[in-house]
Amino acid sequence: MSILYFFLYLLLVTVIGLLYMGVARKVTAHIQNRYGPPIYQPILDVLKLFGKRHTVTHGVMHSLGPVIAYTGIASTLLFLPLGNHTPLLHFKGDLFVVLYLLVVGPLGMALGAGESSNPNATIAMARALSLMLGYEIIFFMATLPVFYHYHTASIYKVIQAQGVFPHWGAIIFPISFLAALFALQGMMGEKPFEIAIAPHEIASGPMVEYGGKYLGLLQLWHAVGIIVETGLLVDIFFGPQNIIWFFIGTFIVFYVVILVNAVMPRFRIEQAVRFYWGIPLLLAILGILQVYIWR
Amino acid sequence: MAMFLLLLIIGLTGLLAFILGPIKVLRNIISLIGAIGGLLYFVFKIRPGQAYALNIKIYNVHFGTGMSALSIFFGIILLGLFLIFLIASFHEDNDGAYYMFSFFSLLGALGVLFAKDLISFFFFFETMSLFSFLIVLKGNGETSHRSAFKYVMWSAFGAYAFLLGTFLKVNYTHSVMITDISYLGGNIKLWILILLLTPFMVKTALMPFHLWAPGAYTDSKDTYTVFLSGGLSKIGVFGYFIALFNVFSQIAVLYPWLLKVFAYIGAITASLAGIYAFMQDDAKKLLAYSSISQLGYVAVGFGVYSHFSVVAALFHALGHAVFESLLFLVVAGVYYRTKTHDLRKMGGLIKKMPLSFIGLLFGIIATSGIPPTIGFPSKWLLYEAIILKNDLFLVSLVFFASITAFLYSYKLIHSIFLGKLHKEHEHIKEAPFGYGFGIVVLLIPLFVLGTNPGIVVKPIDYIVRFYLKPDLAYNLTNMTTPLGHVNFPAIGITMTLLFTLSFIIYLIFGKSYRAAQEDNYTATEWIDKDFGLHYGGEFYGFMRKAFGKPLTWSFEKILNACLKVVSFLGEIARGFYMGDARVYLFYIILFFAIIVYIMGGKL
């Protein structure tokens, strides 16, 4: 029963994630004065990708890469409470489990992309990992005050501890929230931190050798990733929400991200890393100081 | 007595291996028997609380495991790793002396574990350093002499500091045994503590003292590096424990700032070494820095000084022994086949050496601390411990260090195993039995302890509980701290299940066929089969632009300045002896005159 519940849950989140991607394309199109594709377009894309007859693989790891990536993000999802709604596993691991599971996805993709002996893919992975050096630490430092304040590392307890509207993390810790938003932009690989994908420069980076079902799995990974990453932010900063409001919250966060994405050019990789170590880092440190002073 | 006998077994085996040096088969069998015998003897005969004193006239050498079960914990790590090293080393072209030295270095390490007084501690510590120095000297690198020189100098620096601390301690407490000094008045106890800690900081390569490590790890023979990094550095960890808990039990009360400094040194080491690691182009050098970085966590764990941070430190020491050895072992196997450590000259070996690839894959997963491997529980505990200690900056620094782990891990696995296979590696085979055996053996604890950390946390907790107030609840599979809770197998099972699910998705859709090596999207340009598509050199080259200056910083520069001063003094001293006989006569007359002048009043 619970396994069935898992699958449905996963399916739901995946579909919602795909819809978010559709919305992103639609919104971007509107900003560019176009109609854009229908919102369900990513679902069609994924279906199409899975429908491809023959696809090229470069070896075992190349095939398993997307599989591992999806595994990683799906496992993360199962440890992440969606607002008040809790998956079965949320009490079996806390923030650090989620943070480390989040890395499994990129690692899987990195391994897969690496095996394709295409330098574009590897360069992209080198960039993606370097970018991680920028945003991960900011994200971590931005979330720390909240966990520290409520004296728990369990995400669920943090959600519950925040209470209703004026007691949200985002309002108590506005500086940290801002830093987390900066980090989220890089975490989701959107412009101006899109250097790892950079279709015009390194031919969509890690995905350069992926087609067909592999790319399909990667799309699913991306879809769940959107929910997990924005959901993490919503959980930590927006207090207890029921599932509807939770998705609305994630959507709002996501909307901000795509708005920024739509109007921004791209940083070079070292610029991106240096950027993160400038203002966002300062904000994150200020956030930590705030909680120190406050306690 | 049992401990003395164990040392005797190890020493005699080393001697036999040396004597039988030319007869390879016999030598290998003898050393194998010695190592296995030692391990079995250790497991079955050595018990906590044993003690034995060996009288050599002026000193009584005190052996004992009375300290705690810690000696046994580290002893099993050491002997196990030694066995793995030994089996793999049979594939290398070694002479009898090599085996003798390695056995003696093991003997030294075990002796350190058993020593109950500071002088025999020093004796065995020096023995270990000396023989590992000789092994590094026998290494195959172009620069092995330079590295060995650095190694012995740094070891001696630490050892002499230890000696000074020892004598200070003996002078003030009138006891050569490892006993508490925190009751001493004044600041002398602080000096003693710092001096006693120095060699362990050197051994675990904490930041100002790490300069020997990359060279020594790189240039020692590949299989020995497994033992050197995984095993002998544990002596440093053991030493921390002894120094912090047995020699100075009141440190948290008396010098909390020192602990803080210690923790920050550990965290900075972890971060900076991580950064240096991903800038390396030599596989072993990369791993050497990674080893330094990982041992930084251990220092953080001790610096935080709470019950489960120390548990985390010890667990991480074990984890380090497992995954770092695994990584070094794989690299050793790769070197055995490809004869290179240069990451730019390898690539695509996954097709040729699948077992090694699996070893390295899980090795780096553990190094990065990703569940469900052995690297995760310790890092998890460490984070929670630091947050409970209210130090959010420290935890951020540690987290930063663990991000660098992803970077160098990926560089390592990509440059060796992924990417394009080089033309000259087309006909190589999987690494031979010795390496494969070690890889398989090390994979077992990697997963078992990653999902069931309770197996090891229990004895560690038993050790630490004695010194610090326990606040960690755990059973075989769960751990609960005041902050959070983890169920380790749940993560593993979830991941396995979801992997199966994704794999099924992968299987039911579409066919895929294997692309040829050169079938890549290269803007549709045709490329030659031998074309160097592999992106190995300057892998994170752009980070030079981002980091800029810090990458060029080095403690070596400060050291060189010191050396310059000493050489200047040396030149002056040498100048004294450069005259001819007349000048020397003049010295004597002058000396006579001066002495008479000084003593004149009394005459």
Add this chain to the structure above:
Amino acid sequence: MVSPILVIALTLFLAFSIPLLHMLSKKLPPFVPPLATLINLWILITNIKHVGEGAMLITTAGLKPPIAINLAIDKFSLLFAILIQVIGFLLSIYYLSQERKDMRFYMLFLLNILGASGIVMTGDLFNSFVFLEILEISSFGLVASGKDKKALEGGFKYMMIGAIGSSLYLLGIIVLYLSTGTLNMAHIAKLMPSIPDSVKLFSSILFLIGIGVEVELFPLNAWAPDAYQGAMDEISTQLSSIISKTGIYLAARIFLTIYGGLYATNIIFYLAITTFIVAELAALMQKNVKRMLAYSSVGQMGLLMLILSVFAKRGDVFVLTTAILLALNHAFGKGLLFLSLGSLTGNTRNYDIEDLKGAGRANPVLGFLFATGVLSIIGMPIFFGFWSKISLLISIMKANLMYLLALLLLVFLVELYYYANVIVNLFKGEGKKYRIGVIPVSVMLLFALSLIVFGLWPHPVFKIAQNAAASLMERSMYISSILGGM
């Protein structure tokens, strides 16, 4: 019981019989020194059990001290006498394998042994001067017997300074004789309280310089590097293992037994520290390995003098034991180093550190021997040097000189630096392979094995050294056993 006086008589006889034997057959002379030293060794060993608490008195011409010339042997002198014979024997064996030298060389060698044994066994101050002269003159000859100009230069410098030193020594004896009217050591020691302080001080300064030349104290040791460097390798061994040890004996005997403590202790103390530091620093910058070893030798002698002065400051049998351990370690370790260095360079007398590259790797046995010597000298565990160094540090700690301890450890680091450099150089790259005979290797192996075996099981050496130190410390026992109830 065989009278130890035979040691001197026989050696003298054999030394002067060498020219005669040379007339008989040109092959004979090389075999005389081993024979002589072996017999000496046997004589001394048979005497071990007769040496009791105090000193054993051997009189000549049936006269009793303080008038007659006599030998006074206590455990301390016996230990040094045996040490001299052992090293002399090993070296003379070593000479057997070398190309045959001029017969006068063997004579000088034997005279050298004679002088050294005489010094450590005599109970008469003037006698000790005579033996010292024999020792020094034969040493000048030996040092200068090398083939090149450097040897001559070294020998000349040694002679110049040695002559001054011994004349000052003689002056010291004269001063003491003037005020006491006796030359017997025990007697002088007994009369010591009655000598005016200024005389004591003046004579002790004269002795300090006289012996200071021999034990290579700081401003007086300028000859040492040149002499060590110029001499042949075996002669360098002799210099460091026999001659300088004799100096230490003399220093201990004169200052501790006769004066009953060091006069001008502080001067010696600081001079010894300076000697040690200057020598180690000078060695640090040295590119010529042999000269480096020479400096190191000087440094070790400084350490020995340091420990003697520490003893003088706070009497403790342990400190003296340490001094003996250090002397033994240095005698064997440095001797081994000089010998093996000679073989490692293929007797080319080219000691440049760059030219030694890879020699140890090419000749693993020699490399092992050299490494053993180095590791013992720098006090690495499982070698004998470890125990001597640890004892040294313990003694200094017991004397409560913690700053000195720290300083010494720092200088040990310097010492390690240049030694490690040599070791590392020996084992890097490919070097030339040299052929060496069985005899030299076995001689060196004996040196090395003694260092390792006693490093692993130092118990017997401790015991011997402790006994010797105790007998040196028991000044009144020495006096009473020589002078009887006087």
Add this chain to the structure above:
Amino acid sequence: MKLFNFSQSRSLWMMHFCTGCGAMEMPPTMTSRFDMERFGIIPMATPRQSDLLLITGYLTIKTLKRVVRAYEQMPTPRYVLGFGSCTINGGMYWDSYNVIKKLELYIPVDIYINGCMPRPEAIIDAFLKLREMIAKGEANAWKKYIENYEWYKKNQSEVFDVEKWSIKNEK
């Protein structure tokens, strides 16, 4: 199957191989005026991800090699759109010595757009036609290539060194 065909028809990822002047017409097609993304058609960076190979303009022998290579790297089903007269009969380069005249001889083409240059309207029209064909399962040119592989290779080998340029994959 039908679902896949449907989604394939609604989601055409395109690799535009811009060899000639025709590329000029693509930007307006993509951008706000004509906005081809509303049909799910977006440009892709690599042939691995693409479904549709768009060849704009004339092909010299030199570029033909690359086109064939790109085509072979695309996962099946894959579609080819010949853009402009040059791909049909050489267009204004009909007598050039190094321009190939009929694209069809070398790779199978699903649909052509006539004209020199075709306007964006024409391009969109072609897209829609192709879309219908795919949805109905009629756009099967890619199967032709597999079935008549030898024939295509023979044609290709007449103009360039196939041995060197072809990809040898383990099917």
